[in-house]
Amino acid sequence: MYVKMNGKEFHFHRVRIDLLETDIREPFRFFDKKTIRDLLRHNRYQHLREKVMNEYEEILDVPAGPALYNLKKKNDPFYKEFLNNYGDLAYCQFVVKGNETLLNKKGVYTIIMNDKIVFAGICNNKFKLRFNQHIGNVSPKSCFRDGTATHCHINSKIARHILDSNIYFQVCPLNDLEEMKSVKNWLIDRFEPLWNLRFGSDVIYTYN
Template identity: 55%
Template sequence: MYVKIGDREFSFYRVDLDILKTGIQDIFSHFDKKTIRELLLQPRYKNIKDIFESNYKQFLDYPAGEVLFTLKKNKDPVYKLFLNNYGDLVYSQFVVKGNESLLNKSGLYMITVDEELVFAGVCANSFKLRFNQHIGNISPKCCYKDGTATHCHVNAKITESLPKGKVYFKICPMKNMDETKKVKNAIINRFEPIWNLRFGREELYS
């Protein structure tokens, strides 16, 4: 398929998803690289540092994932303060299949569900790396405030769409990242992909 922006046409090549596992929950609970005390030293958590150190002292030196999962099981919503807005959803693990020479390039990509454009994004590294190791394989750290909310958001939306729709990635190799971002923003402005709009303006123009 191709997309026409102004007087230029951009060709997109479809790649298929191979779903390895779905219905994955509580990924954040497996994060054991830092304790709660260590996590609270990071700038993204400064707003909750005093609250947690005052009211949850007993948890400070335990692995963050273990603590947050305990709080969740105890129905204490404070655990969500450590996670990004999409860090406690249901995810899938998947890889993409297609032309390897294209997948090893960088550029612009779109996601379609039943041929409706729902998301547009940019890969500064290879498509294969972004899809297989990041979007398609959500890590525990990804779920936290200083993780990658975009990957959580997109994976969760794909997971939600899988039972009832055909999901594809479509890639357009491009070398110039400044141009790639401009084309992405033009596509978003023109087609208003619903997943971009729900994620917010930070994602639209990043």
């Protein structure tokens, strides 16, 4: 695949997904590097401080993941306040396979599902690192408010559709960050990918 923008062609190369596991649930429960008290010091959680101090004081010094998981098991929806909008969904684990030279570059990538672009983003690091260690493997910390909502969102979408759809990545190696942003924005404006949140009713995130 290639796209032509401002008289220049940008070539995209297919990268296949090797699915390792599906239906991964509640990875947030394994986050034990900070307590609830530690989280409340962060700006993203300041609005929760008063309620925790008044109603949940007993969990203040409990590791955050286990504390929230216990609340969920008690059917207390307050646990969700510490997670991003996509922090408690069904996920999958996968790695990508393809040309190693390409995968060790950076640039623009798309996700294709049943021959349609459903997501466009930029990677200012190695594609392989972004796909295998981040999007393809949702970490416990990613699920939190100060985690990476994008990775949770995209992984959950792939998990939902990969067993009955043809899904793969395409990568376009580029070195200039501004050029990456221009190509990504052109793709979004031209194809309106369904998984790019700017076309939904959710909070808009920047996919850098």
